Amino acid sequence: MDGQAHAARALWNCLHDWWSMLPKEKRCLAAADAAIRQARKEIDWLGMLPAQAAQAVLKTYFQAWRNCWDGRVGAPTFKVRNRTVMSVDIPQGRDLNITRVHRRWGMVNIPKVGRVRFRWTKELPVGKRARGDDRITGARLVKDALGWHISFRVQILEAGPEPHTGPDVGIDAGVNLPLALSDGNHQDHGRPPRLADGTADQGKWLNPPEKAKLLGLERRAARRKQHRGRGEKTSRRLQHTYDQIKQLRAKATRRAVDWQHKTTTYIAERYSIVVVEQLHIKSMVKSARGTIEEPGHNVVQKSGLNRSISQEAWGRTVTMLAYKTARQGGALHKVPAPGTSLRCSACGSTTPGSRKDQATFVCKNPDCGWSGNADWNAARNILHLYRRGHALVPAAGRAVVRRPRGVKPATAR
Missing domain, CATH: 1.10.225 (NK-Lysin)
Structure with missing residues (x-):
């Protein structure tokens, strides 16, 4: 392979x-x-x-x-x-010849490779489970640091979803609180707080022994890299250390994607209208280093914040919500992002000094004085913008609810 x-x-x-x-x-x-x-x-x-x-x-x-x-x-x-x-x-499903060995494993025929065993993690229209026009149209083999994986393309004829009757919800994506919902049903993956110097924790999806192992491997790779001359080929020991680091990081990525799939499925099943911000993530994660003539300020803190934003993968979460809400009969809408975190959701005023820190919002309006979680306040403002008719219209000719390439459903190992 x-x-x-x-x-x-x-x-x-x-x-x-x-x-x-x-x-x-x-x-x-x-x-x-x-x-x-x-x-x-x-x-x-x-x-x-x-x-x-x-x-x-x-x-x-x-x-x-x-x-x-x-x-x-x-x-x-x-x-x-x-x-x-x-x-x-593998574009043709008839070449696969899939058979189920028992509850956890199956066998598939890969052209010019032979019979290969794979982990059965999702029901497939094979044998007695094939109904009507349901069939497997092909497969794709993908390799990462943890090994080879196979994803089957399945054609299933289903009736269109009924209109969702659930409530509306606004969602604010953050760093400390991953997904803050306007009704207070916040979704958190239990990540530890940021480090004292403002940088993000690299092993937030790893347990303490795995974090210690990752730190030891990174130090080992740094020591072995010092002995490599300029232009010399990477030694086998150093390459083996790199492979071990990739395996741990791939495991963390798999856990993050699993959390995103489960959380977005729960939101799509419960709410009919999901409203999010129109974020320009590429501009948000720009470096604060600046130039020689005009050097930047707080470069280390901004670098840690950029790393945290990238690790949360907000764009992937929105993409999952788009096609999952459509599959459940709901819809996803986007509203403009400016001002949602600075405006009070109770009185609607924007008063300087209301945003005390990253996690707390206290309205400085003498007639209001509302206080609460800053991300929750932003989520309430996002939903309020949608109800007032400020939803952005998608560009013509682009599919909004289609699951695009690169975001895959659960795959079989």
């Missing part, structure tokens, strides 16, 4: 190089398909990749250009070996 994944990455790079050098009038799907067939005959290691998987690389590449032309993403680029997720696509 490693060989197939490297062959798929190399095929993408060759296809991108071929596309860039070919004149525009000769670029077409048929010419690309003929070039791939000829390359698989002449290059032995490209033949390691199954023909259907090679066709899937071609379709994915053309779809990447369509997304670029539509303005959704940038132009496709070369896939670097060390920074590319290893993956292989």
Whole structure:
């Protein structure tokens, strides 16, 4: 499977190089398909990749250009070996021949690999569980630091959801409190507080023994890196230490995504209208270092805050809420973000000095004096903006409720 994944990455790079050098009038799907067939005959290691998987690389590449032309993403680029997720696509479900061994394990046939055992974590339309037009249309193999995983593409015919009858809720995404809800039903993953110097805790999803192990591995990698000369190849011991660090970080990422899936599913099932802020996260995590002429201030504290924002993955949470609320018959709306954390949710006034610190809000209006959690106050303001008709209209031609590429459902190991 490693060989197939490297062959798929190399095929993408060759296809991108071929596309860039070919004149525009000769670029077409048929010419690309003929070039791939000829390359698989002449290059032995490209033949390691199954023909259907090679066709899937071609379709994915053309779809990447369509997304670029539509303005959704940038132009496709070369896939670097060390920074590319290893993956292989199996586009035809009839080649899988899935059988269930017992409750926890199943067997699947992977082309040019053979029968492979996988962990059965979700019901699949196989055997007696296949109803009507329900079927498996394909699969995708993905490798991370913890090993290979398989995700099945399943086609299931379901009736449209009934309109959700639950209440409305506003959600404010924060650092100390991950998701603050306007009705007080806050969602917290139990992460420890930030460190004394203002930086974020790197191992917030790891238990104390795992945190100690991660710290020891990072120190070991730093010591071994000192003995490597400039331009020298990484030693096997140092690479092994890097692999161990990646495994711990991948475990933390898996736990974070699991918490996001469970929390967003709970919110989508309970509430009909979910309102969030329109956040520009890329601008929020900019460095405060500044330039030589105008150096920045509180660079270390801002760096820790940027790291905490990135680790919370607010954009992924909003993406999950978008398609899960639509699946439950609800809807997700966005409102402008400026002023939601500084305005009092009780009287509606913005008084200087009301935001005492990161966690407390005390209204300085003499006629009000409301006090409470700052994130809860912002969540109430977000819902109030939606009820007053300040919801943002999505851009034309873009799907709002579709689960986009990169956000996957629960996968089987």
